[in-house]
Amino acid sequence: MCLDKTINQSLRTLKYRTILSKFVKHYGFFKNILVKG
Incomplete structure (x- = not known):
């Protein structure tokens, strides 16, 4: 049970x-476009 919880987390x-x-x-990516544009 504890192990399952850890795996889920x-x-x-x-x-x-x-x-x-x-x-x-x-x-x-968008920042580059804004800076170039």
Whole structure:
């Protein structure tokens, strides 16, 4: 039970990290366009 909870939590963290890194990438991309434009 405890192990399952830990695995679930780390999976959620991983998912959150992936979403965050994607957002950061897109943000940097848009920032570059704004700076160049």
